Amino acid sequence: MLKQDRHPSKHELSSLPRWSHCLVSVGERILDLTSKERDRRATVALCLPCVDFAAVFLGLGIIKSHFGDAPIQSSRAQLNSLIGQGVIYNKSKKTCVGTLAFSPNCGRFKVELKKNLCEMLDENDWPYIRPTGKVYDGKRRLHKDQVERIAGQNHSITTLRRLLRCRLGHAAPSSSGLIFSVYGKKARLFQEFRGSLFPNGDVTPASILRPKGHPDYDEYFHCDIHANRQPIIDENEAILILEAGRNLPDQLAASRSRNRIVLLGRNSVDYQDSAHVVQQASSVGRSEVPSIDVKLLPSIKLMRFYHQ
Amino acid sequence: MNFSQCDAAYDNCGRLLACGVKGHSVDFPQLAAFDRARRQFSRLIAESPVHEMWDDGIKLFNTIHAAVARTPCRPNWLIQEFLKGRGGERIVEQLETRLSSVDPRVSTAYIDLRQRLDDLGVVEKNPLLEPVRNNNDPNEVALFILRDMRLLNEVRVCLADVVGFRKWEIVKPAGLRTQRQSDRLFIFGPAWYLSYRNEDYLLRAPTAGKIHLIACAHEFGGDVRSSLLSDNDIIKITGAQDVSSNQNPWDFEPISLVEVGRFRFKGSSESRIWESGKKVTAIPFRLGGSYGTFLGRDSNVWVVTQDSSRTPPVCSGVEKTPVDDIEPGDLILMTTGGGGDMIPVVADMILPRSHHIRDLQRQWKSALLARVEQEGLDLVSSRLQSLGALKASTVNLKNWCNPRSIGMENLESDLMAVMQLVGMDSRYDEVVSGIQALRGAHQSAGAKLQKKLRESLQGKDLGKVLRDGHLEIKHGDGPAKTIFLVEERGKEEVVPEEWEGELREIDD
Numbered sequence: 001m002l003k004q005d006r007h008p009s010k011h012e013l014s015s016l017p018r019w020s021h022c023l024v025s026v027g028e029r030i031l032d033l034t035s036k037e038r039d040r041r042a043t044v045a046l047c048l049p050c051v052d053f054a055a056v057f058l059g060l061g062i063i064k065s066h067f068g069d070a071p072i073q074s075s076r077a078q079l080n081s082l083i084g085q086g087v088i089y090n091k092s093k094k095t096c097v098g099t100l101a102f103s104p105n106c107g108r109f110k111v112e113l114k115k116n117l118c119e120m121l122d123e124n125d126w127p128y129i130r131p132t133g134k135v136y137d138g139k140r141r142l143h144k145d146q147v148e149r150i151a152g153q154n155h156s157i158t159t160l161r162r163l164l165r166c167r168l169g170h171a172a173p174s175s176s177g178l179i180f181s182v183y184g185k186k187a188r189l190f191q192e193f194r195g196s197l198f199p200n201g202d203v204t205p206a207s208i209l210r211p212k213g214h215p216d217y218d219e220y221f222h223c224d225i226h227a228n229r230q231p232i233i234d235e236n237e238a239i240l241i242l243e244a245g246r247n248l249p250d251q252l253a254a255s256r257s258r259n260r261i262v263l264l265g266r267n268s269v270d271y272q273d274s275a276h277v278v279q280q281a282s283s284v285g286r287s288e289v290p291s292i293d294v295k296l297l298p299s300i301k302l303m304r305f306y307h308q
Numbered sequence: 309m310n311f312s313q314c315d316a317a318y319d320n321c322g323r324l325l326a327c328g329v330k331g332h333s334v335d336f337p338q339l340a341a342f343d344r345a346r347r348q349f350s351r352l353i354a355e356s357p358v359h360e361m362w363d364d365g366i367k368l369f370n371t372i373h374a375a376v377a378r379t380p381c382r383p384n385w386l387i388q389e390f391l392k393g394r395g396g397e398r399i400v401e402q403l404e405t406r407l408s409s410v411d412p413r414v415s416t417a418y419i420d421l422r423q424r425l426d427d428l429g430v431v432e433k434n435p436l437l438e439p440v441r442n443n444n445d446p447n448e449v450a451l452f453i454l455r456d457m458r459l460l461n462e463v464r465v466c467l468a469d470v471v472g473f474r475k476w477e478i479v480k481p482a483g484l485r486t487q488r489q490s491d492r493l494f495i496f497g498p499a500w501y502l503s504y505r506n507e508d509y510l511l512r513a514p515t516a517g518k519i520h521l522i523a524c525a526h527e528f529g530g531d532v533r534s535s536l537l538s539d540n541d542i543i544k545i546t547g548a549q550d551v552s553s554n555q556n557p558w559d560f561e562p563i564s565l566v567e568v569g570r571f572r573f574k575g576s577s578e579s580r581i582w583e584s585g586k587k588v589t590a591i592p593f594r595l596g597g598s599y600g601t602f603l604g605r606d607s608n609v610w611v612v613t614q615d616s617s618r619t620p621p622v623c624s625g626v627e628k629t630p631v632d633d634i635e636p637g638d639l640i641l642m643t644t645g646g647g648g649d650m651i652p653v654v655a656d657m658i659l660p661r662s663h664h665i666r667d668l669q670r671q672w673k674s675a676l677l678a679r680v681e682q683e684g685l686d687l688v689s690s691r692l693q694s695l696g697a698l699k700a701s702t703v704n705l706k707n708w709c710n711p712r713s714i715g716m717e718n719l720e721s722d723l724m725a726v727m728q729l730v731g732m733d734s735r736y737d738e739v740v741s742g743i744q745a746l747r748g749a750h751q752s753a754g755a756k757l758q759k760k761l762r763e764s765l766q767g768k769d770l771g772k773v774l775r776d777g778h779l780e781i782k783h784g785d786g787p788a789k790t791i792f793l794v795e796e797r798g799k800e801e802v803v804p805e806e807w808e809g810e811l812r813e814i815d816d
Contacts, residue, residue, distance in 0.1 A: 050513060187627060266534070268509075269797065275535075
């Protein structure tokens with residue numbers, strides 16, 4: 001049976017393939033590099049069998065590194081930050097939706113449901129709490145599918161944390177701000193970001209990547225996705241991930257002030273031209289090369305240079 | 309591609325880089341002799357001032373060599389196919405009438421070449437099949453590359469004699485850009501030929517764990533780099549020595565590169581009466597089945613999405629996609645008569661007796677067009693005005709002749725005048741109700757378009773598209789739609805707006 005025809009077993013959900021970990025590591029190193037070297041701009045070109053899912057794992061690595069140094073907040077502190085907001089509490093077979101409050105009488109948190117009912121919580125219940133975002137305002141009931149979706153995001157974050165071996169995700173985002181932008185085949189990228197990685201599981205990268213344009217992350221997004229033909233918005237310093245296509249020369253010219261990752265798919269029609277463009281760009285860069293120390297698989301080739 | 313397929317792509321790539329491609333250099337002495345003779349002949353023609361018919365002869369012999377060397381077809385069958393089936397005999401006859409009037413070296417080379425062709429013409433079995441016979445596995449799924457789908461049936465028959473796989477299919481190279489997976493992939497032709505045809509991706513982004521490259525010894529050779537970011541990553545081709553002595557093996561290849569894209573359209577570029585004179589920027593696409601079309605650069609086209617987890621893949625839906633995003637390997641939906649506008653197709657699904665209504669439309673429009681071609685736009689326009697038409701300007705008249713427009717705004721005066729002019733006034737009421745029904749159906753179709761298209765295509769087996777390059781789908785008597793495999797994309801051109809979406813034959 002072809003590998004693609006098998007659905008992943010429970011065991012397989014305990015790990016991601018090695019190539020995805022390579023890309024996560026590259027994403028982490030690139031963010032580290034760009035944080036340390038603020039006066040230089042680097043280009044990293046990755047030559048891959050195909051560009052599918054590359055932006056997902058690079059993005060996960062970038063986010064992992066971005067939040068990696070954040071001080072670990074206590075469960076109490078994280079619950080405090082959600083007081084007054086709509087939350088879903090989903091533990092074992094119990095799911096309830098309400099507004100998070102604190103009861104000074106008993107010194108415990110609670111989820112205020114309708115008709116003066118409430119669900120009392122302990123600080124240990126923090127992993128089972130998820131903000132509802134804008135969809136719940138305390139007046140309207142959430143539909144069943146909305147509840148399932150948000151509860152699923154919680155599960156997704158927990159699974160991804162385990163797969164990526166990190167402590168990302170549950171923290172209520174304190175601010176929105178672009179960390180990276182992706183330019184490529186928009187429809188396909190949205191599907192990769194928003195869909196589940198496994199058909200039998202509920203592991204959606206969007207729960208951590210928070211792409212702009214997704215209704216759940218409108219207020220607190222970490223990345224955005226654009227079609228390749230859209231001009232590059234040069235108003236911020238977010239890392240650019242560019243899926244190489246016909247527009248690559250224009251994109252490189254328009255993004256000289258940004259750090260960027262160029263993805264070259266060997267199955268792409270434009271592969272030859274894009275590789276040539278990247279090589280030309282590298283030849284006018286500085287002779288010193290950025291240090292990206294990642295052990296890669298033979299199927300992944302990397303070229304890096306400072307372009308500014 | 310889903311995540312599992314992507315994982316398989318990395319797996320296949322890793323395996324290929326570790327184990328290499330299995331090369332099979334096959335001895336085919338009759339073809340090698342024919343190859344030497346045709347090259348010598350071509351060189352002499354290039355040096356001599358001769359009639360252009362001799363260039364046609366060179367192209368014929370180069371094409372025969374390419375077909376025999378790079379497909380598993382029977383050589384005797386192929387030669388008959390090219391001589392009798394595709395007009396080669398006429399070229400040969402004309403050359404032979406000119407033999408006495410050319411340089412004796414040319415005529416001697418030609419006679420030698422004909423002898424080699426005759427020697428090849430008695431070979432009944434292509435030796436390229438032997439490596440296939442020796443590499444069977446009844447537990448595996450195999451794919452075989454075929455570039456010219458006109459040879460499909462012959463290839464299928466020849467392969468059926470030797471293959472013993474659990475499942476096997478014949479596919480076009482473009483169908484493998486989007487990572488259609490298998491256990492084993494067989495490619496006929498040397499490595500340099502892959503680079504020449506821009507098919508290196510078959511090795512660089514392999515869709516199978518094991519790849520076999522089968523080529524004749526006299527042209528075996530070349531290499532493919534796995535990554536163009538480095539000069540050193542040559543993909544290993546095991547099992548065969550590079551025995552080709554040709555420094556430029558691609559000399560005298562039948563396909564010549566052209567400036568715009570790699571293909572030309574057949575037929576005239578004369579404008580038709582109803583063309584408005586307006587131009588648009590469009591991108592030419594070569595589609596399966598030797599068709600091509602121009603699609604407006606800023607327009608959208610319906611793309612059929614594949615569920616590649618099934619073997620063969622099936623349709624999972626349709627998506628409106630900007631033309632600028634269309635790449636080789638994509639499957640696009642067009643009406644069989646040409647045109648990316650799916651509204652008429654869906655309208656006909658919901659309109660009773662649509663076939664009869666469309667037929668009526670064709671009748672009065674072609675009658676009107678015939679009058680215009682005979683008498684000219686100005687004269688017909690003034691005749692219609694004398695019959696009571698209120699808006700029979702030449703611009704409107706062109707539009708009324710256009711098969712893609714439904715009809716005129718004013719049915720009382722303008723349509724009546726046209727019906728009287730073409731002698732169909734007794735059918736006026738019938739035509740009016742047909743036009744009104746069509747307009748209503750078109751409006752409804754617009755709202756239901758995506759849903760109806762998805763319903764009609766969901767679950768459709770796409771194996772034929774990936775193999776033949778196209779698949780026609782009919783619903784009752786309504787107009788058919790066709791799914792085309794995009795094979796190549798050309799460079800932008802400025803063309804008449806009426807050319808957008810028209811299907812044209814490719815000059816092969």
